[in-house]
Each structure stands twice: as structure tokens, then as C-alpha cells.
Amino acid sequence: MPSALSANDPLLANPFSDGFNGSFKPWDCPDIFLAKSTSPKPVTSGTGSDILEQTHSKEKQGSEDSNRGVTIVEERQRRRIISNRESARRSRMRKQRHLENFRNQLNLFRVQNRELKTRLQFLMNHYIRVRTENDRLRSERTLLGQKLSNVNQFMVFQQVQPLSSAW
Known part of the structure; x- marks a missing residue:
């Protein structure tokens, strides 16, 4: 039997509910938007280590984006799993009701039979009595x-006999 999920179950928690109430403004998250809007760094010539740093920071940012993408995919999978479980539960309940209806119908047919x-x-028995009476x-x-x-x-003979005695 599947266990029912409670309202406090971590699978049902909304990871986006903290701090997101539908009134999102870019200035509420300064570290994301301000980092892109800051003035560009001056160009300096160097040994290439600054290019390595930039590449490393881009990889880091890309991995965060991919992690965010993975968590979104995982969230969708988790929701799909929950939805499938609920659908399977409803299907089992429908099947159970259907089976119970058949059982009730079977009992009704047995009583009628x-x-x-x-x-x-x-x-x-009545037919046999009537037939016997009919035969009798x-x-x-x-x-x-x-x-x-x-x-x-006998009557005919009585009527004929007075005539024959007259002879």
C-alpha cells in the first residue's frame, strides 16, 4: 500500500517559496545583477594568468548555471514522480471501486438467482398439483x-321394451 505524503514532507516543499512572493525586482538581488552592471576592469597586459582567472570564473559561473539547470531538471523529475505516484494511486482506487461494484453486483445477482x-x-410444485388434478x-x-x-x-331400452311386450 502506498504511504500518504504529509504536508511537511520535503518532497512536497517548494524550493522557490523562500523570498519569492511574485514581486521580484532586480535591485532585490544586488549580487547577481550588480556584478554584471559594474564597470569593466581595465585591460592590462600580463602573463596570461588573468585570462586563466577569467576562464576559471566563467567555468565556475557556468557550473553554477548547470547546477541550477540540474536542480530544475531534478525538481521536474521529482514533481513528475509525485504526479505519477498520485495518478497510480487514483488508478488503483478506481480499480478497487470497479472491483467492489462487481462484487456488489455479483451478490445482488446471487440473491436474485x-x-x-x-x-x-x-x-x-403448483404445476405438478394442477397436472395431477387435471389427470384425475x-x-x-x-x-x-x-x-x-x-x-x-337403459332409457332407450326401457322405451323400447313396452313396445316389444305389446307384440
Whole structure:
């Protein structure tokens, strides 16, 4: 499980917040801007050591600029890492919610399936009772039909017999 970052975490600290409130003025930083605006040094002839000093100071300044560039790149990488971690955390949470929704849906379907099985069993029992009753009524109808036929034959025979006795 990823650990949550607190507000005091050094990874979340803004390195530019100290002394930078959006109202930047060049005269607030005299050592950067005044060094470039000072009058030029007089040209002297020498053995070349002054050229070495100038080259060394330019290399030093270049390395500071490159260090500043590296820190900016590192800051961007750090922010990107934090952003990626947060995005991954959100993605895991979405996936967890999605999985939880599927589990809830599965439980709901199981309950519905159980209810449908119970209803089906009830209807099957009712169908068997109705079918049994229907079969009983059919056989009773057949039996009553035969009795009716016998009574009709008897009646016909009764009507015919007085005629035959007259003969």
C-alpha cells in the first residue's frame, strides 16, 4: 500500500517559496545583477594568468548555471514522480471501486438467482398439483361419460321394451 505524503514532507516543499512572493525586482538581488552592471576592469597586459582567472570564473559561473539547470531538471523529475505516484494511486482506487461494484453486483445477482430458483420450485410444485388434478378430472369425465352412456342405453331400452311386450 502506498504511504500518504504529509504536508511537511520535503518532497512536497517548494524550493522557490523562500523570498519569492511574485514581486521580484532586480535591485532585490544586488549580487547577481550588480556584478554584471559594474564597470569593466581595465585591460592590462600580463602573463596570461588573468585570462586563466577569467576562464576559471566563467567555468565556475557556468557550473553554477548547470547546477541550477540540474536542480530544475531534478525538481521536474521529482514533481513528475509525485504526479505519477498520485495518478497510480487514483488508478488503483478506481480499480478497487470497479472491483467492489462487481462484487456488489455479483451478490445482488446471487440473491436474485436464489429468489428465482425458489419461485421456479414453487411454480413446478403448483404445476405438478394442477397436472395431477387435471389427470384425475379427465379420468372422472371418462367414467361419468361411460355412466351417462349406460343410462342412455337403459332409457332407450326401457322405451323400447313396452313396445316389444305389446307384440
